Amino acid sequence: MGKSLIPDFTIEAVHSAIPTQMTDPKFSHKISVHNVDQPFDVHAILQTRMHVVLCYKKLCNEDSGWHVGGWMKESLGRALVENPILAGRFRRSEDGVLEIVSNDNGVRCVEAQTSLSLEEFLEFKDKSQAEAELVYWKNVDEANPQFSPLFYVQVTNFQGGGYSVGLSYNLLLTDPLLLDDFLNKWLETHRNMAFDDEIPKMPLFYAPNFKQTTPQSTNNSTSNPNGKASKTTMFRISTNEKLNPGDEICKYLVLSCIEEAEQKFGSQMGSNFALITKEPNGDVKVEKSSKEDIIVSPKGLMYELCPLKWEDLKTKEIAFRSENVPVDVSHWVACDAREVVVVVVISSTNEDKSCMNVYVTCPNKTD
Template identity: 45%
Template sequence: MIYGTTNSLPKFQIEAIQSVVPIKTTDPRLTHRVSSITDSDIFQSRFHTIFYYNKVSSEDSGRTLAGWTKESLGRALQEQPIFGGRLRRGEEAEGVLEIVSNDGGIRLLEARISKTLAEFLDLEEREEAEAELVYWKDIDEENPQFSPLFYVQVTNFQCGGYSVGISCSLLLADPLAIICFLSRWANIHSKMVSETEMTKPPLFYLPKFKTNASSHTNQVGSNGVKDRQKPLIFETGKLNPNDVETRKALVSRCIEEAELKFGEKRASKFSLIVKTTSEPEEREVESYLRQGLMEEMPLSFSSGISCGSWDDLGASEVSFYEGNKPVCVSYWIGSIPGEGLLALIPCPDESVSEVFNVVVTIG
């Protein structure tokens, strides 16, 4: 199916789709608990990022990248199998969810676009068009065990350039963990293809859909503009995330800073995802009404916060072919329009385990 929202926007076509699983069966399986779900809207919150690459050699193309991804991404999943996992209902209590590394796999798509990379990056409606470069299908809340939590879409441009679009549920991983996983996958891929005869075709070229045979439509493409939210990232001073009042104070302060940064108040409700440092790892989800939270203004947040940069995450260094760094990287969070979201993420540096990063959108 070929589609585009206006005559001025390029046309896209999804040409192939399959699942990528770890190259070896995961045993034992990992489990991450998701607790305190108070609003099902959090099911549809996800992080999107797009990496754009020029074609730098005759062997370098999105088609070749997609073909080798079956193996390289499978190797990355062997190291971190939770990224190929699924949500399921736990047995302990009704409504409790957990993410299990059941080797359900990452969904991989290949697509093409009717513009060159340079033309696309120069589009006035680029944000609208970018919604077609990532794929997302809403999690089935009744039967979540059948819904992928991670999608990769490789899109080929007319010039030979290509993009790698990522969609990942924020219940599965936070943006920092996602970028780290992508960096590791890119390193594995780059090393793998450098040790292989690049003139040799990949073993797993994605099978093409027959004409008019695809029933797949890009759900991000249909609603991705209205639920696209620009995130900010903050770094906190030392704090105890297990203290509820401290968390509420942090949420209030981050909302204030984000609203000052954007110059407006948009969301009436906020969800907070807390990634614990416990073993096994757990996601705690809380909901707050902005009016009550900001009016109450719990204890002042004394440890301080500073605004960080997405460039510090290292996404601009993600290279699937040695020396071919992305010419552009886009980030956004997709969620329910009019609702804000915060993710409280422990610092990966264990020497400062009481320091946290906070990702914030304000709806």
């Protein structure tokens, strides 16, 4: 575990937010892995995750990260009732197939503090690297995946007021664009529960009121062991063709996105890449792919490719108190793979139009 860049950083509390109603019947999304005969770091792909850090100023004396973190256990639990897969876990079925099951094990919530002020953090010379300590992540235990959370929330209190909220979630679970709707519903629930005429109500779990056990002195180093050692670009594609995971049309559109990303990054990404495709029903296909296998455009293919920026997400509007929007927002994809990772989410399919979101993540150093 490396030395913390944030001074006097300690984790003060850890708890889980579980759906307030039992998910019944439970459901699962299958994860199929293909081309396993080729060199392919499946372990690294399973750890691919999204990190978001939102920083907030202290709005009033009663406003604090302790207040936000205290209410999360219940507000997040209520929001998860409508989207219980986010509180789920990996597991292996009886036939050995990996899947994500809605078993209500919960989202892991972490509360932390530092002697650094928010203003000092925002001007920190190593801010880009230090942000990795404001999100919590522990790699999935492949031997016992049922015990590994796939979604984490970390609230960090800065000295003198101000706080950050860090979100971490496995990209096999969901993607940033699909998560927007859930976040909006969660925030509405949170504000309705935590405020009465905008006057903060004290949560049942308020960490400063509890006797602290010995806090952890540093964050989990697996949150991003190499800092932000990758770069990601996003695209939204619409076409009149029916999209099927891994078919000729889908792979050609992925190649178009990779070529656009290469132009944006100003560098070639190599031939091979890991392709993760999430279907509308939630099932996931993971495979090794190559640009050399995608030669020509399918005949008569018509499509619209729209590059997206992190700013196109609604994260800048995430306010746990209605008028207190973030003063700083950061996004990045963390992946331990040494090759390009492409995540494809087929978001909607009907008789007239198909749409998919594509995320191309390239390590800063590739072989």
